[in-house]
Amino acid sequence: MTVVTSAQPIVQGKDLNKSFGRVIGLNNCQFELFPGEVLAVVGDNGAGKSTLIKCISGAHEVDSGKIFVNNQEVSFKSTHDARSHGVETVYQTLAVAPALDISENLYLGREVRKKGILGKVFRSLDKKHMREVSTKSLSDLGVLTVQSITQTVETLSGGQRQAVAVARAGTFGSQVVILDEPTAALGVNESARVLQLIKDLRDRGMSIILISHNMPQVFDVADRIHIQRLGRRAAVVTPQSHTMNDVVAIMTGAMTVPEEEQQLAPVR
Amino acid sequence: MSETARTTAAEEFANSATPMQKVQHALHRYPWLSPLIVLVVLIVIFAILGFGFDVGSLENFAKPATISLMLQQTVIIGTLAVAQTIVILTAGIDLSIGAIMVFGQMVMANLAVSATASNVTFMAGQNPYLAVIIGVAVATLAGGVNGFLIVRFNLPPFIVTLGTLSIFTALTLIIFKARTIQGKEFEGAQDVMGIMGKDFQIGPFGFTIGLVVMLIVYVVMAYVLRGTAWGTHVYAVGDDPTAAELSGINVKRVLFSVYLTAGFIIGIAGWITIGRLGSASPNVAPEINLETITAVVIGGTSLFGGRGRLVGTLIGTFIIIILDFGLSLAGLDQAYRVLAIGVLVISAVAVDQWIRKVKI
Ligand SMILES: Nc1ncnc2c1ncn2[C@@H]1O[C@H](COP(=O)(O)OP(=O)(O)OP(=O)(O)O)[C@@H](O)[C@H]1O
Numbered sequence A: 001m002t003v004v005t006s007a008q009p010i011v012q013g014k015d016l017n018k019s020f021g022r023v024i025g026l027n028n029c030q031f032e033l034f035p036g037e038v039l040a041v042v043g044d045n046g047a048g049k050s051t052l053i054k055c056i057s058g059a060h061e062v063d064s065g066k067i068f069v070n071n072q073e074v075s076f077k078s079t080h081d082a083r084s085h086g087v088e089t090v091y092q093t094l095a096v097a098p099a100l101d102i103s104e105n106l107y108l109g110r111e112v113r114k115k116g117i118l119g120k121v122f123r124s125l126d127k128k129h130m131r132e133v134s135t136k137s138l139s140d141l142g143v144l145t146v147q148s149i150t151q152t153v154e155t156l157s158g159g160q161r162q163a164v165a166v167a168r169a170g171t172f173g174s175q176v177v178i179l180d181e182p183t184a185a186l187g188v189n190e191s192a193r194v195l196q197l198i199k200d201l202r203d204r205g206m207s208i209i210l211i212s213h214n215m216p217q218v219f220d221v222a223d224r225i226h227i228q229r230l231g232r233r234a235a236v237v238t239p240q241s242h243t244m245n246d247v248v249a250i251m252t253g254a255m256t257v258p259e260e261e262q263q264l265a266p267v268r
Numbered sequence B: 001m002s003e004t005a006r007t008t009a010a011e012e013f014a015n016s017a018t019p020m021q022k023v024q025h026a027l028h029r030y031p032w033l034s035p036l037i038v039l040v041v042l043i044v045i046f047a048i049l050g051f052g053f054d055v056g057s058l059e060n061f062a063k064p065a066t067i068s069l070m071l072q073q074t075v076i077i078g079t080l081a082v083a084q085t086i087v088i089l090t091a092g093i094d095l096s097i098g099a100i101m102v103f104g105q106m107v108m109a110n111l112a113v114s115a116t117a118s119n120v121t122f123m124a125g126q127n128p129y130l131a132v133i134i135g136v137a138v139a140t141l142a143g144g145v146n147g148f149l150i151v152r153f154n155l156p157p158f159i160v161t162l163g164t165l166s167i168f169t170a171l172t173l174i175i176f177k178a179r180t181i182q183g184k185e186f187e188g189a190q191d192v193m194g195i196m197g198k199d200f201q202i203g204p205f206g207f208t209i210g211l212v213v214m215l216i217v218y219v220v221m222a223y224v225l226r227g228t229a230w231g232t233h234v235y236a237v238g239d240d241p242t243a244a245e246l247s248g249i250n251v252k253r254v255l256f257s258v259y260l261t262a263g264f265i266i267g268i269a270g271w272i273t274i275g276r277l278g279s280a281s282p283n284v285a286p287e288i289n290l291e292t293i294t295a296v297v298i299g300g301t302s303l304f305g306g307r308g309r310l311v312g313t314l315i316g317t318f319i320i321i322i323l324d325f326g327l328s329l330a331g332l333d334q335a336y337r338v339l340a341i342g343v344l345v346i347s348a349v350a351v352d353q354w355i356r357k358v359k360i
């Protein structure tokens, strides 16, 4: 059911290898993310999902293999490098500073200074601008219940914090947003809201990588499902082509999918 | 689906807060509020006892001369507490503050006096301004040593500064002997070395240059902490270093710069101390480290890092000094002041623990 198309992947990994001493994290792993899609990455514990994502987001360097962003080969030395190529990551730990307010967190590490002498000489922050953009960004994402943009993040609920972290990833002209287990710690309602956020980001043209253990959620939002097993890609399927049981079977090695039955090309 | 999710979140906010929660929220938002209340209450109590009752010599408490003296008395702890605040904001602690301050001021003093009065004869007799600059630079460097050890070897600040407390105290004694340099020994350099103690009148109140400089340090650092990216990063590093790192902040660089800046402020405090005491003594205020930590903690800054305001530290300093004056004017033993400070410190930490649990 492969659709023939000329679309180029926005992120591509070729023959990625990464080991930690004698433990193999990635073993000749292939990876493609296409523009405007939600790609779920699933796999058993230790299958190498986090390792794969960390190599793409600059948190790890690969031992060998090539990574391309927009067809340009990259070698990220830090998450900062990845970010400057438009690749943003929402870590499972969220990486927010609880005692800082929402706007400060959104701009953490990329604060905007005032124009002119106040900014250049006195390094004065343009808090007004940052608050305006933060407010707009959160309301664009439908996170309107946040009372005040100067509210500290620790006063927010788990879902709201997640929304702040997602908004941060989606605010700065990013093209690719990577989410590692974004709903793992959330209740039903909050999970639903975060899934909606993911769809909203996709509708705004961003490409999303979603790591999740939650099959119903994966089948709800994913366009394609990358199944990781023993450090390599076992198959790429879609929610339409395979059932949840199939995916679990592929994850555990009980089932294999011939390449022509996989969805290696974009569906969007 | 998202509609229902939004309403539940909205309901979370809508539930009305109990009065206790309102207090908690207010303190959470303005951590300097509780020290301010303590300060006001202390002033009112001492003033009432002084006017209405015949307690010791408390009738002098609200007199301009006493107020002036109290203000002038804040300069040493107050300035050092700025350095302590920025360190504690990163979830660190600086036990070497007093030792570095003494070291810096002994450098200044021994450079400024003539060779006969100095313990470093071959370098003595410098231009007093140069002496001050070198002294401040040495203190800055000493702060940098703390920062380097903490950042480079991943050592806990408590251990590093406990070590440098001993090292700088020893260096002071080895290099400068245990000799106090008296004000008159500065001779022509006295104008510069003692300038921080120079006083001037505004109405019935007497102020010193040192007091003005301390307030300038507060204003500048308050701006830097709240108005610049560096300040935000200091808070973020103290709050959650991993999150800061993942947000692209160079945590090590921020930490190092904090200890360096603290060293600079400690150097200024050394100069202020010479002016305040009229001499440069190697055994000035041995308990000054603990007093700066006390001022910071009473002022509502969290020992766990990431929260607190400099204005709280200033209030904390005032509380320490006012307790000192008030209780001794009331004729009470010094032990009562120590007792009161102990109670305040524990209460402040308890309040901090409580407000950190805030939920809206
Ligand atoms: N920093 C590390 N040091 C040593 N081994 C590591 C490190 N990170 C990952 N590994 C190993 O690499 C393999 C892949 O780990 P990875 O975290 O990528 O799995 P995962 O698919 O994300 O699993 P989970 O679902 O449990 O999060 C595992 O065997 C793991 O123990």
Ligand SMILES: [Mg+2]
Residues within 6 Å of the ligand: A049, A050, A051
């Ligand atoms: Mg993982």
